[in-house]
Amino acid sequence: MLYMAEQHEEVKEKCVQSLSKNSNKEALEDQRAVDGKRVGRDPDPRSVSLLEQKRKVVSSSIDVPHPRRSEEEVDMDKVTAAMVLTSLSTSPLVRSPPVKVSESLSGSWKDNGSAGLFTPSSNSSSGGYWSWSAPSDQSNPSTPSPPLSADSFKPFRVPSVGGVGPGPAGPDDPSLDEQDGSSLLFDEPIPRKRKNSMKVMFKCLWKNCGKVLSTAAGIQRHIRTIHLGRNCDSDWSDGEEDFYYTEIKLNTDSVADGLSSLSPMSPSVLSPPPPSLLPSASQPSDSHRPPQSSDSKEPLVGGTTQLSRSAPSALYLIHTDHAYQATAPVSIPSSSSNSASSASTSFTPTNSSSFSISWQSPPVTFTGNTHQTPHSVTYKPVLVSNISCFSYFLSRKVRGEGKKCRKVYGMENRDMWCTACRWKKACQRFTD
DNA sequence: CATGCCGGGAA
DNA sequence: TTCCCGGCATG
Numbered sequence: 001m002l003y004m005a006e007q008h009e010e011v012k013e014k015c016v017q018s019l020s021k022n023s024n025k026e027a028l029e030d031q032r033a034v035d036g037k038r039v040g041r042d043p044d045p046r047s048v049s050l051l052e053q054k055r056k057v058v059s060s061s062i063d064v065p066h067p068r069r070s071e072e073e074v075d076m077d078k079v080t081a082a083m084v085l086t087s088l089s090t091s092p093l094v095r096s097p098p099v100k101v102s103e104s105l106s107g108s109w110k111d112n113g114s115a116g117l118f119t120p121s122s123n124s125s126s127g128g129y130w131s132w133s134a135p136s137d138q139s140n141p142s143t144p145s146p147p148l149s150a151d152s153f154k155p156f157r158v159p160s161v162g163g164v165g166p167g168p169a170g171p172d173d174p175s176l177d178e179q180d181g182s183s184l185l186f187d188e189p190i191p192r193k194r195k196n197s198m199k200v201m202f203k204c205l206w207k208n209c210g211k212v213l214s215t216a217a218g219i220q221r222h223i224r225t226i227h228l229g230r231n232c233d234s235d236w237s238d239g240e241e242d243f244y245y246t247e248i249k250l251n252t253d254s255v256a257d258g259l260s261s262l263s264p265m266s267p268s269v270l271s272p273p274p275p276s277l278l279p280s281a282s283q284p285s286d287s288h289r290p291p292q293s294s295d296s297k298e299p300l301v302g303g304t305t306q307l308s309r310s311a312p313s314a315l316y317l318i319h320t321d322h323a324y325q326a327t328a329p330v331s332i333p334s335s336s337s338n339s340a341s342s343a344s345t346s347f348t349p350t351n352s353s354s355f356s357i358s359w360q361s362p363p364v365t366f367t368g369n370t371h372q373t374p375h376s377v378t379y380k381p382v383l384v385s386n387i388s389c390f391s392y393f394l395s396r397k398v399r400g401e402g403k404k405c406r407k408v409y410g411m412e413n414r415d416m417w418c419t420a421c422r423w424k425k426a427c428q429r430f431t432d
Numbered sequence: 433c434a435t436g437c438c439g440g441g442a443a
Numbered sequence: 444t445t446c447c448c449g450g451c452a453t454g
Contacts (some may be wrong), residue, residue: 420437423446424438424439424449425437426436427436
């Protein structure tokens with residue numbers, strides 16, 4: 001803890017950065033920002049508020065709204081989902097993290113790790129690697145199990161990374177640890193690993209329809225049947241559909257980013273909340289990807305249950321932004337609570353209550369002054385989003401209550417002050 | 433405005 | 444290192 005104070009400044013920065021990244025959109029800008037930051041960073045915590053606001057406004061680089069959805073679409077989605085999964089499994093390097101496809105795939109990603117693609121730099125704390133690569137907790141890659149939650153989270157958070165962190169985290173608090181590690185990465189920003197993280201999707205350009213599908217065929221079919229009113233059963237196409245959809249490239253990173261930001265870090269404890277976001281991770285292969293697109297909206301608002309399901313892998317559910325805002329709180333991980341549950345798919349609505357509890361409690365624990373008022377949903381995400389932030393707030397010295405030399409002895413007796421006080425440093429004599 | 437201190441900088 | 448101080452944050 002003490003050292004935290006010392007490094008609190010760093011943490012501060014980190015927080016700011018991470019905060020700034022909470023939005024998907026920003027995720028895109030992330031790298032840029034990061035780069036910029038490396039040169040000149042924004043030390044000012046005050047910016048947080050701005051960032052926060054900004055973040056709210058932002059998001060939705062891609063909308064995936066679609067009111068309607070036919071059964072057919074559903075099927076299609078299934079297919080799509082399958083494809084997506086396939087692709088994911090194929091390129092573990094990029095996807096595995098965020099998606100954490102499944103344990104089954106664990107092998108693949110594991111290999112990855114072993115491959116040492118991202119061997120952490122020797123730099124101790126600052127290892128310029130992605131934490132997600134898991135050097136840290138995956139140190140025992142051999143055992144994917146524990147990680148389950150941890151893993152999932154990791155990948156996600158990676159992107160959010162932003163700062164440099166004080167490496168040391170209380171041994172007792174792994175979450176912090178992880179976080180720090182990841183945060184340090186700075187140097188090897190996301191790009192490195194994710195270069196291939198682009199995912200191609202097809203978005204329907206039809207007015208008021210933002211449907212996004214992962215396959216051209218799918219989108220064409222969608223257009224044909226939904227918009228052109230053609231008989232769906234026939235695959236026949238005159239190619240006209242081509243005019244109504246566009247190919248879009250999604251940066252899975254960004255998505256992950258957004259998610260990551262949400263998902264706090266406690267690896268060990270993803271618990272319920274994550275479900276909403278990470279569920280995909282926790283829920284192995286079967287999570288339905290496709291649906292997500294359509295479901296997307298619902299989740300946003302609230303159905304935790306729904307959320308957990310749809311949100312899963314929604315790689316392109318970018319506007320999960322809002323979603324997570326709401327859910328994020330849940331994700332607060334720190335609490336150990338039901339982390340275990342993450343593994344299972346079951347997040348019944350009933351649990352929702354438990355959720356909130358779990359996530360809330362943590363904050364409560366720490367927040368000295370942070371108000372964990374239920375209504376201030378917006379805050380939570382923020383706080384939660386980055387543990388370091390927590391730590392920051394926690395560690396942040398808020399003017400020692402106790403009187404310090406200056407006050408005790410007064411300016412006139414300055415010579416009686418402890419040296420620290422004389423030097424305008426933290427008082428050593430009357431420590432709080 | 434008074435305090436407490438961080439981040440820098442000069443000696 | 445030691446000693447100071449600008450300047451920010453907080454109350």
